[in-house]
Amino acid sequence: MDAGLRPYNSEDVEALYQLDQQCYPPGIAYSRREMKWYLRLPGADCLVAEGDGGIAGFIITEREHDLGHIVTLDVAEAQRRRGVGTALLGAAEARMMEAGVRRVSLETATDNAPAVAFWKKHGYRTVAVLKNYYMDKLDAYEMHKVLMKSENRNSKLENR
Numbered sequence: 001m002d003a004g005l006r007p008y009n010s011e012d013v014e015a016l017y018q019l020d021q022q023c024y025p026p027g028i029a030y031s032r033r034e035m036k037w038y039l040r041l042p043g044a045d046c047l048v049a050e051g052d053g054g055i056a057g058f059i060i061t062e063r064e065h066d067l068g069h070i071v072t073l074d075v076a077e078a079q080r081r082r083g084v085g086t087a088l089l090g091a092a093e094a095r096m097m098e099a100g101v102r103r104v105s106l107e108t109a110t111d112n113a114p115a116v117a118f119w120k121k122h123g124y125r126t127v128a129v130l131k132n133y134y135m136d137k138l139d140a141y142e143m144h145k146v147l148m149k150s151e152n153r154n155s156k157l158e159n160r
């Protein structure tokens with residue numbers, strides 16, 4: 001995987017919105033307003049992976065003290081299974097760790113098998129099932145991970 005990673009800038013917002021619309025079903029995908037709201041949260045961080053001719057993926061995280069939260073991770077369909085999600089997550093975790101985060105949480109739909117497999121591969125463990133979390137009808141797993149210092153050694157942004 002050789003997609004360059006970089007922090008997002010305000011000119012990316014429309015492309016992030018469009019990619020999110022492609023990655024999630026209606027009702028779960030963020031509106032433009034929601035996307036902007038998440039990007040402006042205190043402690044929010046957003047990294048973008050550049051692909052051939054556009055944005056291959058992005059991740060939004062937020063943090064408060066030693067707790068981090070993954071808001072979303074989106075990889076364009078044509079770019080999947082090439083390590084883009086892994087690179088984005090590794091870099092985002094490294095940045096959260098640097099900012100003092102020790103534990104990270106996320107929610108993912110229980111029927112999203114690729115995502116559940118992805119999170120498990122990266123050390124996230126299910127701690128709860130959140131009934132009717134999405135659109136008052138779809139369940140979500142709440143997953144947690146404790147960040148370890150030895151991880152993220154290969155993060156592309158680590159030495160910036």
Ligand SMILES: CC(C)(COP(=O)(O)OP(=O)(O)OC[C@H]1O[C@@H](n2cnc3c(N)ncnc32)[C@H](O)[C@@H]1OP(=O)(O)O)[C@@H](O)C(=O)NCCC(=O)NCCS
Nearest residue numbers: 023073074075080081082083084085086114115117118121
């Ligand atoms: C989940 C998602 C982010 C994964 O991104 P990706 O760039 O394809 O992930 P990677 O290539 O880094 O995959 C790493 C590992 O995760 C697991 N994985 C990823 N996609 C998988 C799939 N479709 N089925 C099974 N395992 C999968 C595999 O173990 C994979 O390693 P491998 O390819 O060596 O077998 C991507 O599928 C996506 O954007 N989906 C739509 C949005 C979404 O569901 N986001 C996550 C919920 S917040």
